[in-house]
Amino acid sequence: MQSTIEALMVQGTTSDAGKSVLAAGLCRVLARKGIKVAPFKSQNMALNSAVTRDGGEIGRAQAVQAQACGVEPTVHMNPVLLKPNTDIGAQVIVQGKALADMDAVGYHNYKKVVMGPIMESFSVLQQEYQTVIVEGAGSPAEINLRENDVANMGFAEKADIPVIIVADIDRGGVFAHLFGTLALLSESEQARVKGFVINRFRGDIKLLESGLDWLEEKTGKPVLGVLPYLHGLMLEAEDAINVQQVEAAEEQLTVVVPVLTRVSNHTDFDPLRMHPQVNLQFVGKGQPLPPADLIIIPGTKSVRSDLDFLREQGWDQQIARHVRLGGKLMGICGGYQMLGETIADPDGIEGDAGESRGLGYLNTSTVLAPEKQLKQVTGKLKLPDQDTVSVRGYEIHAGVTEGVRADAPLQLTDGPDGQLGCDDQVFGTYLHGIFEQKEACDAILSWVGLEATQTPDFDEMREKGIDRVADTIEQYMDLEKLWPEWAEMFAP
Structure with missing residues (x-):
């Protein structure tokens, strides 16, 4: 069995930057290498949820990530799930069970309390697995939410784990997103950022190289990978409705x-x-x-x-x-x-x-x-x-x-x-x-x-989607730089 290494957190410059998919892909990469790995997201806000075998409720993204790890999902993989029921309120689910309905201000104040169960769940996973891939929520640069933060850098600081930041180049403004996000972090938070990942790139990488050089020079952080846009990827959406469809048959x-x-x-x-x-x-x-x-x-x-x-x-x-x-x-x-x-x-x-x-x-x-x-x-x-x-x-x-x-x-x-x-x-x-x-x-x-x-095998499609992300990560990310402790596993 491989030795244990510290957990890694995937944060994003925006919602839907690719955190969930990147985390699932990294989980599958490590699992294929024989590493006992688990996913974790301290706080998830989503109306798409899954039920664990012991009757707890977690975000579906973490259930998919558990599948990528080849393990059974548990409530400790997503200790806090927020299910919005109004524009300003949500049902708060802690370690799989509904606790109460809270408005935004009430929950913001409650974060100081809920950090206890969050750290307890993270500790459970650390004791059982060799490493944990942690997914952030939204952006770590949301200044109004920095106080009592349990989802991004607040958790990373408490858990003392390194972070990578992913941005979606398909949205535009990727260098501003990455440079600005890092600039808005404190010195200690900046220090734990190991590097950047650029997601959903289309085109010739040569046209991007000058920008990558500029970003690395200005921030002192490496670009760990530029992941291409994966057309037709089949992975469940965390919250937004996916309307992408496959090629139609004659009879519909x-x-x-x-x-x-x-x-x-x-x-x-x-x-x-x-x-x-x-x-x-x-x-x-x-x-x-x-x-x-x-x-x-x-x-x-x-x-x-x-x-x-x-x-x-x-x-x-x-x-x-x-x-x-x-x-x-x-x-x-x-x-x-x-x-x-x-x-x-x-x-x-x-x-x-x-x-x-x-x-x-x-x-x-x-x-x-x-x-x-x-x-x-x-x-x-x-x-x-x-x-x-x-x-x-x-x-x-x-x-x-x-x-x-x-x-x-x-x-x-x-x-x-x-x-x-x-x-x-x-x-x-x-x-x-x-x-x-x-x-x-x-x-x-x-x-x-x-x-x-002519119904396709959906489980097989989902597995192929996870493998496709993992294959892309292995091809386009510098995993040796990300995990120097396990560099021999990722050497070509």
């Missing part, structure tokens, strides 16, 4: 997803986005729902308020016309709850206490409860005129839904799930990840009307 279904204000776990639709026979369309505020074979109402962090939003857009009437004309309708998690008769929130779990009238397609009713359901599940799916197939996925919901029949289309490890309605045109389920298994995806698309499915 149109699947439409209305984007709710607090849409969550939209990564559910990545297997459809990457399916050659699916034309997946996300429809935003103020846009009508186009003609479709299938409409899917997604999950949401604020079910009742997003149900109001859906009605404000006129989407409820457009969905009603779609179903009346024979189209298929599906709801996942919060979308499933909306398909029922009522949604009650007597304790004000997601907002003001009260009850809302559902869309009325299913004979179910939901009551939101304080205890969130967090489960990894497996089971069987049986849709009308389709074979029974195996499924696996996870549940994340605060609702208890009544009216689920014993012969529900999904028979899961924790009991029957989901419901069919409107002469089997409407299907709702709590199961996230239902499209990730080929057989389940085939069954749903066949139920919608696709005759000869």
